[in-house]
Amino acid sequence: MPESDTSLEAREVVTTRAPLIKLGQHVEDTWVLSRDTETLPESRPAIVPLALWQAHSADAELAPWLPSDTELTPALVATLEQAALVAIDFPAFTDGRGYTLARLLRERFGYAGEIRAIGDVLIDQLYYMSRCGFDALALREDQDIEAALRALTAFSVSYQPAVDLHEPLFARRLREHRTG
Amino acid sequence: MYRYDAYDQTLVDERVNQFRDQMDRYLAGKLGEEEFRPVRLQNGLYIQRHAPMLRIAIPYGMLSSAQLRALAAITRRYDRGYGHFTTRQNLQLNWPALEDVPEILADLAKVQMHAIQTSGNCIRNTTSDQFAGIAKDEVVDPRPWCELIRQWSTLHPEFAYLPRKFKIAVTGATDDRAAIHVHDIGLRLWLDDAGELRVRVLAGGGMGRTPMIGEVVREDLPWQHLLTYLEAIVRVYNQFGRRDNKFKARIKILVKALGVEEFTRRVEAEWAHLKDGPQTLNEDAVDEAKTHFPDPARRPVAESAIVAYETLRQENRAFARFVTNNVMDHKVPGYKAVTLSLKRREAAPGDITADQMDAVAELAERYGFGELRVTHEQNLVLSDVPVDEIETLWQKLDALGMANPTVGTLNDIICCPGGDFCSLANAVSIPIAQAIQERFEDLDYLYDLGPIDLNISGCMNACGHHHVGNIGILGVDKKGEEYYQISLGGNADDDVSLGKILGPSFYREDVPGVIDKVLQVYVEKRLDDERFLDTYRRVGHQAFKERVYA
Numbered sequence: 001m002p003e004s005d006t007s008l009e010a011r012e013v014v015t016t017r018a019p020l021i022k023l024g025q026h027v028e029d030t031w032v033l034s035r036d037t038e039t040l041p042e043s044r045p046a047i048v049p050l051a052l053w054q055a056h057s058a059d060a061e062l063a064p065w066l067p068s069d070t071e072l073t074p075a076l077v078a079t080l081e082q083a084a085l086v087a088i089d090f091p092a093f094t095d096g097r098g099y100t101l102a103r104l105l106r107e108r109f110g111y112a113g114e115i116r117a118i119g120d121v122l123i124d125q126l127y128y129m130s131r132c133g134f135d136a137l138a139l140r141e142d143q144d145i146e147a148a149l150r151a152l153t154a155f156s157v158s159y160q161p162a163v164d165l166h167e168p169l170f171a172r173r174l175r176e177h178r179t180g
Numbered sequence: 181m182y183r184y185d186a187y188d189q190t191l192v193d194e195r196v197n198q199f200r201d202q203m204d205r206y207l208a209g210k211l212g213e214e215e216f217r218p219v220r221l222q223n224g225l226y227i228q229r230h231a232p233m234l235r236i237a238i239p240y241g242m243l244s245s246a247q248l249r250a251l252a253a254i255t256r257r258y259d260r261g262y263g264h265f266t267t268r269q270n271l272q273l274n275w276p277a278l279e280d281v282p283e284i285l286a287d288l289a290k291v292q293m294h295a296i297q298t299s300g301n302c303i304r305n306t307t308s309d310q311f312a313g314i315a316k317d318e319v320v321d322p323r324p325w326c327e328l329i330r331q332w333s334t335l336h337p338e339f340a341y342l343p344r345k346f347k348i349a350v351t352g353a354t355d356d357r358a359a360i361h362v363h364d365i366g367l368r369l370w371l372d373d374a375g376e377l378r379v380r381v382l383a384g385g386g387m388g389r390t391p392m393i394g395e396v397v398r399e400d401l402p403w404q405h406l407l408t409y410l411e412a413i414v415r416v417y418n419q420f421g422r423r424d425n426k427f428k429a430r431i432k433i434l435v436k437a438l439g440v441e442e443f444t445r446r447v448e449a450e451w452a453h454l455k456d457g458p459q460t461l462n463e464d465a466v467d468e469a470k471t472h473f474p475d476p477a478r479r480p481v482a483e484s485a486i487v488a489y490e491t492l493r494q495e496n497r498a499f500a501r502f503v504t505n506n507v508m509d510h511k512v513p514g515y516k517a518v519t520l521s522l523k524r525r526e527a528a529p530g531d532i533t534a535d536q537m538d539a540v541a542e543l544a545e546r547y548g549f550g551e552l553r554v555t556h557e558q559n560l561v562l563s564d565v566p567v568d569e570i571e572t573l574w575q576k577l578d579a580l581g582m583a584n585p586t587v588g589t590l591n592d593i594i595c596c597p598g599g600d601f602c603s604l605a606n607a608v609s610i611p612i613a614q615a616i617q618e619r620f621e622d623l624d625y626l627y628d629l630g631p632i633d634l635n636i637s638g639c640m641n642a643c644g645h646h647h648v649g650n651i652g653i654l655g656v657d658k659k660g661e662e663y664y665q666i667s668l669g670g671n672a673d674d675d676v677s678l679g680k681i682l683g684p685s686f687y688r689e690d691v692p693g694v695i696d697k698v699l700q701v702y703v704e705k706r707l708d709d710e711r712f713l714d715t716y717r718r719v720g721h722q723a724f725k726e727r728v729y730a
Contacts, residue, residue: 071419094218094301096341100418103338108453124202124211124219131337147205154198157187159331161458162338168407168458169187169331170465177468 018118018138019145021126024152026145029138031063033087033118047087047118057082065089065118068097077109085114085136093120099132106133106163123148127155133163181242181551182327182472184292191335192289195296199223200282207279222302222340224295225281228603234273234281235298236288240308240326240350241269241554245541248552250291252537258284263537265522265530267594267645268347269307269554270298274601296334301342303333303414307349309357310555313473314563316511320352320369320377324469325406328461332407339414343421344429346414347386359556361385361676362648364431365413366394367406377403383413383443384435387642391678392432395440397447403466405451407459412451420446476549476564481514485568492571501585501623502574514567518547520560520577521584521592525617528610529595530558539580547573556645557594559587589626590634590699591617594645598638598655599662605638607655607662612636612691619692620699629699632712633672648672650713651698652679653691664691668698668724669716680721683729697728 020029034041037049044061053064057079064080065087080086086105088098098117105111116136117129123143130137130152139148159169167175184192202219205211211219220226224235236251251271255263258280264272276284288294297304306329308322309315329348333339339346351358352369360366366382379401385394401409417431420438435443493500508517520540523529532540540560544552547569548562555561560582565573577583586592593616596602598609613636620626635649646652652667663685670679686694699712701724706715716724 093215094341095423096301096339096343096418097423099338099341100415122215123205124215125341128335128337128340144210147201147210150201151198155191155194155335157190157194158337159191159334160336166458170328170461170468171458173185173187174464174468 018121018141019143019148021137021139021145021148021152022114023135024130024149026149031085033065033138045084047085047116053083054079060084063087065116066101067091068095068101070101072101072104072109074109077105077111080105080111081113083113085116086111087116087118087138088134090117090119090121090125093122093125095120099128102129102133103163123151126151131158131162131164181244181323182239188292189289192292192294192296195223195294195335196282196285196289199285203279203282218300218341220281221300222297223281223285224298225278226299226603227278228274228601231275232278232281233601234276234284234295235266236271236273236293236295237298237305238269238271238293238554239330240306240312240323241310241556242323243552243554244291245544245550245552247291247293248537248541248544250287250293252534252541254284254287255534255537257287261534262527262531263534264528264597265532265554265558265560267530267556267558267596267643268305269310269556270305271554272597274597299345300340301344301346302340303336303342303346303348306330306333307347307358307363307556309351309353310553310561311357311508311517311563312352312553313475314510314512314515314517315353315355315357316509317354318352318511319354319371321470321473322350322352322358322367322369323473324466325352325367325369325403326350327469327472328407328465329410332410332459339418342414342418343423344426344431346417346431348410356672356674357556359645359648359672359676361393361674362387362391362645362672363394364417365410369403372400379403379406379409381409381413383447384432384440386430386432387645387647388430389427389640389642390430390432391642391647392436393676393678394432395435395443397440397444404461405455406461408454408457409447409451411459412447412454416443416446416450476551478512478515478564479566481566481568485566486514489567489570498585499571499574501627502583503570504627505585505589506583506587507570508561510564516565516567516570518562518565518570518573518577519555519587520562520582521587522559522582523586523592523617524581524584525614525621526581528597528600529593529613532560536580536582539576540582543573543576557587557592559592585623586626588631590620590629590632590651591626593617593634593636594649595636596638596641596643598636598644602638602643604641605655606640606657607638607664608688609636609638609644609653609655612653612655612664612688615688615692616695619696629702630709630711633670634695635670645672646670647678648676649679650716651695656685658685662688664688666691666694666698666728668721669713671713677717682721682725694728698724701727 382394637644667679
């Protein structure tokens with residue numbers, strides 16, 4: 001890709017949306033992300049900080065993003081159910097709290113809506129994210145979408161159960177031995 | 181030992197392909213230095229002082245002769261014909277080329293090996309007792325449990341970006357040879373009055389900058405719940421462990437900050453949700469894991485052979501020395517476990533050449549059912565040698581320079597690679613080890629001193645476990661100069677203790693002399709057969725301090 005195209009694309013991304021993978025497909029993102037904790041963005045639909053969303057949770061065109069240190073409680077999750085999606089922030093890709101948050105939302109609280117990874121979302125973490133229950137991955141703008149889609153299918157086998165798989169490998173082996 | 185099935189093999193093969201793609205993107209400039217960092221670390225690859233360093237996993241120290249041969253070939257093809265066994269039962273290559281690492285990992289995968297999670301802020305290789313399955317004091321063989329933990333922790337999707345590294349050690353014996361008190365999680369397998377297996381779970385131990393002894397979180401966990409309980413602990417740590425300061429990020433800081441009661445309360449609250457979930461173990465799963473660790477087909481050893489062995493021990497002083505120090509009793513009469521010493525003055529502690537690897541592989545096949553164990557003291561063990569073959573084995577080991585009859589003595593130094601190789605180190609450590617070995621090479625004196633653990637780390641990261649050395653030496657940097665701080669009284673066994681710093685640090689050349697003074701105090705003050713550690717504990721720190729700084 002010529003350099004001018006890259007910079008054009010980069011500018012466009014800043015003013016609009018991050019590359020989005022949803023349910024394993026590259027899709028057009030309709031949501032904008034705002035990190036402004038004080039005021040709502042003009043554009044809709046918009047993902048806004050949790051506290052701001054809580055003040056406007058009746059607005060169906062708004063959805064919350066959770067900081068990585070959020071402590072999930074039944075009361076909080078009950079309010080999150082109203083939103084069209086829940087985003088979890090990765091302030092740095094090395095902050096692993098979001099993986100636990102996503103699993104708790106899915107497995108503990110039975111949340112079935114979209115869980116979107118936002119922030120420092122990079123190719124090499126996507127596989128684990130998807131195992132933990134993220135079904136929407138808003139990549140950092142510089143990430144290559146082809147490599148990202150490839151990374152999602154890096155492994156065909158897992159030892160542990162997670163959101164994507166309920167049977168640990170030791171149980172699967174026993175089952176297969178039994179049935180021959 | 182554990183053999184891969186098609187699932188294990190698929191997983192390591194796919195891991196190699198994943199890393200090949202990551203390396204390609206890195207070399208093409210599409211993956212930044214910072215972003216590549218955890219990716220390469222979780223494949224064992226460090227960027228070091230002189231060259232990259234690759235740390236290869238040896239799960240709970242079990243190694244086959246075929247694997248050792250493959251490692252020899254790898255060190256010849258991609259490195260400088262030697263490797264370094266670490267205090268965590270792994271093998272390090274000091275000189276691989278960065279771009280060769282995917283190929284090395286592919287070669288490893290062919291012999292059911294990998295470098296997954298040997299570094300990085302994730303659950304590391306689980307370590308255990310090098311005499312697992314054969315020790316006389318063993319209550320429960322830890323290896324099937326280690327394997328279950330290995331599988332649970334390998335590519336765990338939730339725990340790849342923990343606040344800091346996370347190490348689990350397991351013992352099933354009366355004597356703890358796995359140092360479970362100084363691990364992030366330490367597990368002791370034991371049997372209750374009904375003969376049911378229980379697990380004592382410790383959390384929050386560790387060395388490094390702030391050494392701490394682990395606290396008991398659960399005394400009597402029923403075995404069915406081992407994996408869900410581990411998951412609860414690591415999940416609590418992942419959520420609440422500090423991420424603002426890497427020196428305060430280990431689980432020990434969290435346990436200390438919350439207090440063990442509150443930490444335990446959080447773990448139990450989390451576990452209440454995970455308990456009886458899909459990872460709950462059942463007898464079939466454990467039995468399946470046990471089938472990988474059968475007793476080898478030991479031949480009967482005649483009573484006359486045992487007598488002849490004891491007679492030789494009486495008559496041949498050199499053989500007797502070897503047996504006393506390097507041969508360990510076995511649960512089966514007529515069999516012994518033999519430690520192959522990787523401590524000699526010409527090489528760094530734990531170093532082994534490719535030729536030695538090949539030779540040891542052959543010895544393992546001839547005398548040890550093709551299996552070896554790596555010890556956290558950086559030696560190797562042949563676990564099943566009939567007594568009528570020990571003399572021949574001893575002679576062959578002597579020819580290889582691996583029969584130094586000094587296992588467990590002052591000369592069996594545990595030592596990290598230090599400033600000669602490691603970019604984290606403040607100071608060199610190998611030359612210190614060599615200087616001490618040179619000063620104290622008289623065998624009679626070493627035996628007279630009895631068992632002494634001497635541990636050397638080149639920096640605070642404590643890879644040489646200096647905190648739990650009876651004598652610990654730590655390299656420190658003061659305004660660009662290398663100094664050495666000496667501590668006394670550490671111990672990694674069940675009556676665990678952390679060493680106490682003697683006082684101001686020393687120049688490198690003064691270290692052997694200081695050790696000499698410490699030993700003089702011991703020899704003067706000891707009662708009968710008292711060990712160094714016991715004398716130190718009885719007479720106290722001051723007597724040693726006064727002599728050294730007199």
